[in-house]
Amino acid sequence: MTSKGQQVIRQWYRQKNWQQFPFQQEMETTYLSGYSGLLNAPTGSGKTFALFLPFLADFINKHPDTYTTQKNNGLLMLWITPLRALTNDIRKAMQEACDEIGLPWNIATRTGDTPAAEKAALKRKLPEVLLTTPESLHLMLAQKEYPKLFNQLQVVVIDEWHELLGTKRGVQVELGLSKLKNLTPALSFGEGVEKQEEKIPLPFGKGWGGVRIWGISATIGNLEQAAEVLLGNDFPPERIKMVRANLDKKLDIRSIIPDNVENYSWAGHIGLKLLPEVMEIVARSKTTLIFTNTRSQSEIWYHAILDNYPEYAGIMAMHHGSLDNELRNWVEQALHAEALKLVVCTSSLDLGVDFRPVDTVVQVGSPKGVARFMQRAGRSGHHPGAVSRAYFVPTHSLELLEGAALKAAIKRGIFESRDPMLLTMDVLIQYMVTLAVSDGFRADELFKEVKSTYAFADITRNEFGQLLDFITSGGKTLAQYDEFLKVEVENGLYKVNSRRVAMRHRLSIGTITSELSIRVKWLSGGSLGTIEESFVSKLKPGNTFWFAGRSLEFIRVKEMTAYVKKSNSTKGIIPSWNGGRMPLSSQLAAVFRDKLDEVAHGIEKDEEVIALKPLFDLQQQLSHLPQSHEFLIESFKSREGHHLLFYPFEGRLVHEGMASLLAYRISKIKPASFSIAMNDYGFELLTDEDIPIEQALEDASFFSIDNLLDDIQHSLNANEMARRRFRDIAHIGGLVFTGYPGQQVKNKHLQASTSLLFEVFSEYEPDNLLVRQAYNEALAFQLEEFRLRAALQRIATQNIILKVIERPTPFAFPIMVDSLGRERLTTETLEERIAKMARSYGAEGVAADDKRRNRKPGIVRKKGF
């Protein structure tokens, strides 16, 4: 028998003439039976309604006759998304559904144009459904009497959970949920459910009740774990269900293969040489997104298209994280309205509003991971039944093999995992103060709640005690500074009494820290976006630079704003920004090695491999093509010195660590100083003396993981890495105040104060939890210690093939070009040297990509003037 609620929503669904997917029914049954869990569904599959409609049905079931007049006197559903921009669209869709079904409900977003107005509105009257972000949830927990807000709560939905999992924002969500679970009293529900026997008591509250928690996630490698993390350690596994939308999304992936791979760039990362081929695809398509890996690459591509295809002026736009929000919103709306044929962007368009008109996606350069590529491909053909069409554009020859690897990985269903963060004490400190700011907390109760989260399952009472000390007395070290005495204890209740401390804390809730940036504004007013201080410092008044796709003349800097006016010059430098340096994911790297093994075995079924044959033949002829049981090292002498090249194909971060490690181990045999270069495929050690590599290889400990941590400590400046990590940790943990909005504390001061804190802690309190965390984070994220270990263990089982080579091989070339740049030569010399290297080699076109981008007016990439 179908319940009243189900009847109502199904009828509504039919009216809309929407197609109903099988998983939506499964979701409905599961939800109405009272389970919590994870919904695994791709974007554009109607996943929002798959959860929202059963929730409505549940409510209607409770008020079958009066639901059309039934308002509720409190918050029933909390919907959390990582992207503020998503809340408005979802709100609209939900409101429309409620209106049409006849529920007199109010669907609201917490974040919006006027936070103050919204906050006031929330206080007056709670909406039935609230859409918000993890940060806003914590802001709510920082309000007096916050439990009142949640005492009617029935379900919390965490949308795009895969985006949050693996980040400190994810830990924030875990902590927030641990609180909500314990706030919501028993509820009765489930009247008229189809299968009564499936009704199960919920773990929180008494009897048939408690809050349900549902995550929505795209496909990742560790979905089961994602559900565990979301629900916490105290959630009985039998009450968790996974609902999978087995939708076969049609994907059409193609690599763009250069006409002559031998003459294609062997090195480089811009990929402009394939611009004509890309533009042919753009011309054939209705709307195309071109994804680039960096913001400056977006600017370069945009500029190059404007230069070479002026007819695109007006129907092309750019989108990346340093552009002004207004501009970005405009681009998104224009995409929606089918007013644009082409948008050049970075991952700022990975998520977001649905762009139906987009039918083609182009990825320039390595997407670095299978899941990211899938996500981007999915931006095209974004409606049920449509085909997602994506092209991969290699920026240098060898990268083309990644195209084959991507296709293979997708076919085999290999996706990256998102590893949840553990024991992030900075986030916990912030959360403790958050609770102290509102109603206060009791240590034992909070400890129990916190320990129920996945992130803090292993926290000890002693560690928790240290954190309590820290927020009340500044811990061992900072006790004499009033500034760190935030929380007071009254009869066992930890509470913030100072209004000033409370306000400052509310201002700094969140786990995202960012570089201080300089706003770019027209002299006439109007903002374009932001660039970094270091870039501005290179500019002199009158200089031209390209930003937001325009030629700008720099006038002056005043109060963190760079004023510009329009320039007619077609030449100008393009800013670069400091950002993350993502390595190739271990999954994609593994499939890449598989492909290489196929190549070494002469298997030529992929078009990419066939195209690359001349390159691989040359590699074989000059050196060797390693099979999966072999590890290739190339040794070679030049004027610069003695080069050693290693090819673990394990991503650049691992290579960086391994290079330092091996350099250190070699230097124990013979003291030498090395210079290091690396890319995602391998690394180079360069020294001006002979390297006793044979001797090093004879020793079984060369690639060993014994003494790994010790050797890493000796070979890398671990202190420096941890110090840099500590900067963010200190921000999140509230050790430094970044200033009131609009009047940020100067970066230099912050730098100095976090650095000082790090030193003080290291000296006087070596067991400090935040310092320990800084080292752990450096090890896990900067060095990818886990992967490094695995790579060393793999190499230890492989046959080492040491080849003495005459000239750089196709494998070596891109790494060595990287090292040329690193030596801070002028671009001209770099270009000459690349050309020389290429000539000495008989490969004419080798450096063409770099040449082109240096010669083209307007895409000059000289450093300085």
Place this chain on the structure above:
DNA sequence: GACCTGCTGCGGTTTG
């Protein structure tokens, strides 16, 4: 403070 190629994401305006 270091990177030189290097992503994304959220908050919040008043007190000492």
